[in-house]
Amino acid sequence: MASPLSPEQAEAYLDRISLPESAKALLREGPDGPRALEAVAQLQQHHMAAVPFENLDLHYSSHRSLPQQTESVYDTVVQRKRGGTCPQVHQLFCQLLRVFGFAVYCTGGRLNAPASPAAAMDVDRSTVAYGPLIHVATLLVIQGRRHLVDTNVGPSASPSPVPLVHDQPAVDIWPRRRRMIYDTLPATSSSSSDGKWWRLQIQEPADAPGWMDVCCFTETEWMPVDFAIMVSGIGQLGAGWFQSLVVCFRLILEDGSPVGHLLMLHDEVRRYYKGKLAVVQKLYNEEERATLLRDEFGVELSAEERKNIRGTVGELKDLDHDFYA
Structure with a gap:
């Protein structure tokens, strides 16, 4: 799928996040480059450091809305040097990767309440309480394998591409570890389905006895209209803390x-x-x-x-x- 971003817009995007020239060179080699995964990891990390996850438009704008159109989000992120919410930023990040030839798409996901940015610092991390489909997961395909690339969720997000491989722990933000598991949702999550989901988990500290669920998703591709419906639903029904806390x-x-x-x-x-x-x-x-x-x-x-x-x-x-x- 072609990207609506021009090469010139993509270069301005990379400058916006202060991506080093060495990383730009790797990125321009595309998905067939020998260090393609490293290029995406550097892109993801500089993006997460420069483009914040924020809901400021719901509180400081006159329109109190979250525009989804690529042109509008690009202007906010690159020209105004702001950030955005996961439906906004994930879809724009996909368009950036497509400029360089990467196969990438977005899907909807659920967040576990203890991993929410608004969770208390002393929250019980053993609790599993998944909510509605209000998150977005970016899935990137490199050398035939899908990876989760989450640029916009908050403190529990992994800052590197995570391969969709069952139970393969790796260092995340040291000393924290992360892994993906492919399994049903626990009964404590209010789900009675026997369908399997990809579930991102983190372990903190690294020698802790248990893992905390962060988010879950399937590999079904969502279209832009699906995210528009999701955002509209959040606006109509609310989403807990999101519209009351900055x-x-x-x-x-x-x-x-x-x-x-x-x-x-x-x-x-x-x-x-x-x-x-x-x-x-x-x-x-x-x-x-x-x-x-x-x-x-x-x-x-x-x-x-x-x-x-x-x-x-x-x-x-x-x-x-x-x-x-």
């Missing part, structure tokens, strides 16, 4: 390798770094949040956008807090 997430790279992540969840900033998770900042008003978004995520909210959140459930209202005290 969230922004990015990967942390050091020397080109993933070492952790940074998550802004409503009024606090969580930092996972080399195996340690901590709350590093509390936010008390919109001025602090806007400064944090600019300095840590590269997102510059205009004065008009900052006005749009006033009076909504997502607004931070403690205007009298003295954060210098």
Whole structure:
């Protein structure tokens, strides 16, 4: 399938995420290059570090919507240097890979509640509670094998392509490990089906006795209209925290390798770094949040956008807090 992105737009995209020239050269060799998988891994990691998973348009825009059209999402990500939600960013990332000849498509998925960006830090990771189809999985085919490439879900996402091979653990963000399993969903997930799903799991710390489910999906390709219906359903029915909490997430790279992540969840900033998770900042008003978004995520909210959140459930209202005290 051809991509609607032009070669010039693709190059601007790569510059937007600061992809090194060496990685660009590997990517241009396409899926038949000897280091194609490495090229996609570098692309994925730089993308996750530069293009945040965020729902800011639901809180700071006047339209309160999540546009899906390639041209609109491209403008948001590349020209405005913003991020987006998984239906938006995954579909755009697919179009980028197609420019370089990769066979890639998207499908719908379910998220496990304890792996959600909004989950409490002390959540019981042994719980399996899958919700509706509100996630997106990008499936990439290299040398005849499918891989999960998840650029946009939050802290539990793997920063590297994960082969769809049953029970093959590998290092994820050190010291965390990840694996795929192909199995039915546990009864605790409210599913009674005996159908099998691909389930991404992480183990943290690496010597922990159990694994935590992150997401599950099948290999059925979804069309753009399927995602439009999904997004419309989220807008009509809601999706828990997504429309009430402001969230922004990015990967942390050091020397080109993933070492952790940074998550802004409503009024606090969580930092996972080399195996340690901590709350590093509390936010008390919109001025602090806007400064944090600019300095840590590269997102510059205009004065008009900052006005749009006033009076909504997502607004931070403690205007009298003295954060210098």
